[in-house]
Amino acid sequence: MTDPSDHTQTDRWVHLVLQWGMILSMSVMLLGLALLALSPGGHEEVDLSIGGIGAGIAEGNPIAVIDLGIVLLIATPLTRVLTTLVIFVVNREPRFIIASLIVLGVISLAILLG
DSSP states (O other): OOOHHHHHHHHHHHHHHHHHHHHHHHHHHHHHHHHHHHSOSOOOOOOSSHHHHHHHHHTTOHHHHHHHHHHHHHHHHHHHHHHHHHHHHHTTOHHHHHHHHHHHHHHHHHHHHO
């Protein structure tokens, strides 16, 4: 049986991951919106791949910065699952490790199938 303080520690880590993931993604999106407002002319859409976003940022395209913020926001819950998986491995909780791996498998399958 697990110690109740372990759950408090897990909750604290999950809270931090979700909070900082949201803060980071929103900051990046606001930066992109500010750059968009400050830059004249139209900007091309960017492919939502990591390479497409990176190339867009390298070209100074503010839409690529906004897209990066969106990708970071989407990745935040995935990071939460990875964080809990690490905590469960450290705490040696096999049922929760299996559950986390199943969730990661479903997410991976959804990403691969589009």
